[in-house]
Amino acid sequence: MASLQQVVEQLALAAASFNETVALNGTSPSNTLSGGPFKRLTAITSMLASTSALRDWAFLLVIGSLFEVARRGLSTFWTSLVDAFFITAVFDEDDASYQWILAWLSKQPSWRNIRYVTVATDTVRAVYSEEGYSRRGSISKEPSYMPAESHSYTLWYKSRWMTVTRVSVSNHGGWASKDSLQLRVLSRRQGILGTIIEEAKKDWLETQKDSLTVWVSNSDNVWVPLARQLKRPLSSIVLDPGVREFLVKDVKDFLASKAWYQERGIPFRRGYLLYGVPGSGKTSVIQAIAGELCLNVYVLALSRSGLDDSSLASLLSSLPEQCIVLMEDVDAAFYHGLSREPGSPTATSETGARDRRSSSGESPGKLSLSGILNAIDGIAANEGRILFATTNKYDVLDPALCRPGRMDLRLQFHHASRYQAREVFKRFFASYPTEVTGKDDVAAAEPDVDAPPPLDLASPAKSQGSSSEPSEKSLYSGLCHTSRAPKLSIHELSALADQFAAGVPERQITMAALQGYLMTHKATPFKAVADVSAWVERELAEGHH
Numbered sequence: 001m002a003s004l005q006q007v008v009e010q011l012a013l014a015a016a017s018f019n020e021t022v023a024l025n026g027t028s029p030s031n032t033l034s035g036g037p038f039k040r041l042t043a044i045t046s047m048l049a050s051t052s053a054l055r056d057w058a059f060l061l062v063i064g065s066l067f068e069v070a071r072r073g074l075s076t077f078w079t080s081l082v083d084a085f086f087i088t089a090v091f092d093e094d095d096a097s098y099q100w101i102l103a104w105l106s107k108q109p110s111w112r113n114i115r116y117v118t119v120a121t122d123t124v125r126a127v128y129s130e131e132g133y134s135r136r137g138s139i140s141k142e143p144s145y146m147p148a149e150s151h152s153y154t155l156w157y158k159s160r161w162m163t164v165t166r167v168s169v170s171n172h173g174g175w176a177s178k179d180s181l182q183l184r185v186l187s188r189r190q191g192i193l194g195t196i197i198e199e200a201k202k203d204w205l206e207t208q209k210d211s212l213t214v215w216v217s218n219s220d221n222v223w224v225p226l227a228r229q230l231k232r233p234l235s236s237i238v239l240d241p242g243v244r245e246f247l248v249k250d251v252k253d254f255l256a257s258k259a260w261y262q263e264r265g266i267p268f269r270r271g272y273l274l275y276g277v278p279g280s281g282k283t284s285v286i287q288a289i290a291g292e293l294c295l296n297v298y299v300l301a302l303s304r305s306g307l308d309d310s311s312l313a314s315l316l317s318s319l320p321e322q323c324i325v326l327m328e329d330v331d332a333a334f335y336h337g338l339s340r341e342p343g344s345p346t347a348t349s350e351t352g353a354r355d356r357r358s359s360s361g362e363s364p365g366k367l368s369l370s371g372i373l374n375a376i377d378g379i380a381a382n383e384g385r386i387l388f389a390t391t392n393k394y395d396v397l398d399p400a401l402c403r404p405g406r407m408d409l410r411l412q413f414h415h416a417s418r419y420q421a422r423e424v425f426k427r428f429f430a431s432y433p434t435e436v437t438g439k440d441d442v443a444a445a446e447p448d449v450d451a452p453p454p455l456d457l458a459s460p461a462k463s464q465g466s467s468s469e470p471s472e473k474s475l476y477s478g479l480c481h482t483s484r485a486p487k488l489s490i491h492e493l494s495a496l497a498d499q500f501a502a503g504v505p506e507r508q509i510t511m512a513a514l515q516g517y518l519m520t521h522k523a524t525p526f527k528a529v530a531d532v533s534a535w536v537e538r539e540l541a542e543g544h545h
């Protein structure tokens with residue numbers, strides 16, 4: 001060890017005189033090679049190479065190696081100990097089980113006592129308690145507590161000790177990060193994990209019962225949740241008689257027929273093409289069906305730049321077993337210069353589409369028609385999915401896309417019929433929350449506990465004409481419009497709805513436009529009826545339809 005000390009001293013001396021020489025002479029180190037510092041360096045080198053110094057180096061090496069071996073041994077021992085006594089599970093953010101575990105955690109009594117959390121208020125990540133849904137049916141942004149990043153929590157579950165750690169791993173050079181939850185339960189029985197996951201899934205479904213999650217694919221071609229939406233009641237969709245019921249029955253039948261499909265060797269998939277005028281309810285009916293059947297919606301934008309044949313196939317094959325895939329405006333892909341074969345020149349596009357795209361600076365997609373067709377019904381396409389495609393331009397679509405097996409059911413949506421106009425009016429001004437039920441008067445309607453006492457406008461004689469409607473001033477009285485609007489009996493409502501429908505020409509106005517018009521008369525049904533003809537004239541003159 002003495003020689004080591006000498007080496008250190010020599011090094012210090014050499015460094016000091018080296019600095020001195022450079023500072024005084026302003027010479028570069030190469031100029032000093034023949035001077036004192038060089039001699040000292042030579043002395044150090046020979047000392048380092050001497051037998052005693054080598055012995056000391058070897059000694060240090062052995063000590064260091066022993067320490068490292070001991071450290072690794074301890075770490076392996078700890079890992080085996082943990083493996084022997086703990087069950088460890090990792091839940092990745094990309095997987096549905098991640099959300100289940102978050103929902104489950106929020107319900108654990110010991111979770112309420114944690115003292116360091118990340119607060120989430122966005123509707124996708126946050127795990128809402130039952131109270132998170134306000135009584136009026138909207139998703140309130142109540143904060144929920146998520147595990148903080150890189151922090152470990154200790155919990156007790158069924159008298160078992162467990163830890164929860166949220167880890168965030170960054171990728172793409174730190175631009176993106178991916179979360180995972182690590183659960184470690186002190187137990188030798190693996191069944192405990194199954195119990196937790198079962199319970200977590202149940203809790204999650206419970207929090208989801210009034211809402212559905214909309215997923216989109218991100219630039220990495222991975223499904224990510226975009227939004228949680230309250231379910232839209234099916235009854236809010238007004239189509240011609242029987243159409244809505246037919247569609248829902250068909251989807252339900254499909255979901256219940258897995259064995260039937262298997263027995264006959266038919267791929268268990270079904271595709272629906274809803275086409276027709278914009279604003280006729282295509283998207284709305286899909287949303288309502290998803291809510292009715294508790295299916296999440298996976299939105300696939302074929303015109304998204306960066307989407308190519310292989311990523312489309314992998315996205316469609318990584319869907320959960322029962323879900324709705326929504327390809328909105330499926331014509332957009334064709335319009336934007338879709339090629340028939342991978343790498344071939346555009347075959348189905350309108351002339352000049354590619355030029356338009358390059359001049360607009362849009363990045364060229366590598367999606368081909370055969371890629372889309374393969375993704376929809378190829379060998380890798382997953383089972384049990386329901387595909388809904390919508391378009392306003394049926395003629396642009398390639399017939400191969402529309403054939404049965406890909407689009408099993410094609411449904412055309414039109415401008416509003418008089419029937420639809422009547423029904424949408426009834427829905428708008430019914431003073432009870434559900435569908436028009438045939439109840440005779442408002443007294444039979446369910447009481448609205450939040451509303452102030454109803455206005456006394458029930459008598460038809462009194463309610464004729466604008467005098468029965470709330471005055472202009474009352475429109476801004478601060479009451480919600482449902483309490484400002486006159487409470488109409490079922491007979492009054494029917495009569496008004498008939499008058500309204502008579503003012504709407506058959507199949508010339510869209511449902512969206514009708515809805516927009518009624519929105520401007522939320523509290524004034526009589527005025528809505530009185531002004532409808534004039535409004536229709538204006539709409540048609542302006543060529544909106």
Ligand SMILES: Nc1ncnc2c1ncn2[C@@H]1O[C@H](COP(=O)(O)OP(=O)(O)OP(=O)(O)O)[C@@H](O)[C@H]1O
Nearest residue numbers: 236237238239278279280281282283284511512515
């Ligand atoms: N049949 C309908 N019943 C009830 N509401 C409707 C109906 N059609 C349209 N609406 C209303 O009009 C608006 C637009 O409807 P939606 O987006 O479903 O139409 P769309 O046919 O999908 O239009 P686009 O082709 O432009 O996407 C929504 O707010 C919806 O509530």
